[in-house]
Amino acid sequence: MPKRILQGVVVSDKNDKTVVVKVERRFAHPLLRKTVRRTKRYQAHDESNKIKVGEQVSIQECAPISKSKCWTVVTG
Secondary structure: OOOOEEEEEEEEOOOOOEEEEEEEEEEEOOOOOOEEEEEEEEEEEOOOOOOOOOOEEEEEEOOOOOOOEEEEEEEO
């Protein structure tokens, strides 16, 4: 099964080798047909510690690295 890749914006880089990425998804409301925005925050592994707040990054699924980290930064 292919690994999912999501794109988002880095909102925090305070943890060591970890960044928090905010991913936004848009979809049409089933009844109102209005575009709805939903955001979710993912903790992603950043081995080099070079990603900074505000950058657009892609994250990819991986095996669990810690309790809350199962994504890695692919591009930054």
